[in-house]
Amino acid sequence: MTLLKPVMEIGYVITTSIGIDMRHAFYLIQRKKKSMKLHSLFALNIILGASLLYGCASTDSPHQQQPVEAPDNVPAVLSVQASQTLMLVAKVSGVQIYECGVDRNNAAGYTWNFKAPEADLFDTRGRMIGKHYAGPTWEASDGSKVIGQFKASDKGSDTNAIPWLLLNAKSNSGRGLFEQTTSIQRLNTGGGKAPADGCDRTHLGNDARVPYTAQYYFYN
Numbered sequence: 407m408t409l410l411k412p413v414m415e416i417g418y419v420i421t422t423s424i425g426i427d428m429r430h431a432f433y434l435i436q437r438k439k440k441s442m443k444l445h446s447l448f449a450l451n452i453i454l455g456a457s458l459l460y461g462c463a464s465t466d467s468p469h470q471q472q473p474v475e476a477p478d479n480v481p482a483v484l485s486v487q488a489s490q491t492l493m494l495v496a497k498v499s500g501v502q503i504y505e506c507g508v509d510r511n512n513a514a515g516y517t518w519n520f521k522a523p524e525a526d527l528f529d530t531r532g533r534m535i536g537k538h539y540a541g542p543t544w545e546a547s548d549g550s551k552v553i554g555q556f557k558a559s560d561k562g563s564d565t566n567a568i569p570w571l572l573l574n575a576k577s578n579s580g581r582g583l584f585e586q587t588t589s590i591q592r593l594n595t596g597g598g599k600a601p602a603d604g605c606d607r608t609h610l611g612n613d614a615r616v617p618y619t620a621q622y623y624f625y626n
Contacts, residue, residue: 474530477593477623481560484572486589490625494583498538498622500525501615502568502598506605516607518600518614527622535583542573544590544622550582552624554590568598568618584624591623 474495504518522540529535536546541553554573562570571592578585598618605612 477591477621479563480591480593481570483558484560484570484591484593486572486591486625490589492623493587493626494624495530496527496535496544496622496624497530498525498527498618498620500538500618502600502618504600504614504616506609506612506614508610516605516610518605520600521613523618524615525618538622544584544587544624546580546583548580548582550580550584551578552584552587552590553577562593562595564596566597566599567595568620570595586626587624589625591625593621593623595620 474492476492501524503521503524505521506516507519509515509517510519523538523542525538526534527536527538527544527546534547536544538544543551543553545551553576555576556571557574558572559569571590573590573592575588575590578587596619598616598620600616601614604614
């Protein structure tokens with residue numbers, strides 16, 4: 407304290423001699439420091455905010471494309487053109503709906519006629535990304551749709567399941583996941599076959615909802 411006081415007195419004399427009050431100079435220095443701290447804090451908040459937004463976009467985007475691998479067990483009849491690119495692999499879980507009606511191959515008999523699918527679409531991370539229904543139509547959560555048209559089929563690896571399919575895009579609508587889809591493969595099916603019995607005259611018009619699973623491969 408004994409050394410500090412003379413120094414402060416000398417400083418006061420010097421600053422006074424050039425027209426600056428010591429206390430005012432100290433005030434200006436403190437104000438400058440405070441301003442620098444505020445600017446630094448503001449810049450830090452911008453960086454943290456941008457990082458948070460980027461993290462949300464990179465991890466939570468419902469339609470962010472994930473790395474996909476082409477199937478290696480596809481029968482030749484279900485192969486797509488070499489110029490097409492695999493864009494999305496989606497797993498489905500739902501039902502195949504059948505309606506009891508007149509047998510199209512036997513007017514005197516009755517059978518379960520296929521009516522429509524009803525299923526949810528999930529990406530490879532297990533996130534729901536859309537739905538599958540009559541048409542057959544695949545609709546993404548972003549509103550884009552593709553309607554398929556049958557091209558070929560194969561019995562697949564499980565004879566107790568519905569067949570594997572290749573479909574061409576009949577039409578596309580909306581902007582998003584399915585706006586440029588050109589071909590669709592249904593592979594690795596499980597379940598979904600029509601009931602073997604239970605359809606007769608007394609059950610005409612009744613529906614049977616049969617659980618099924620499958621993988622759909624979408625190509626652009």
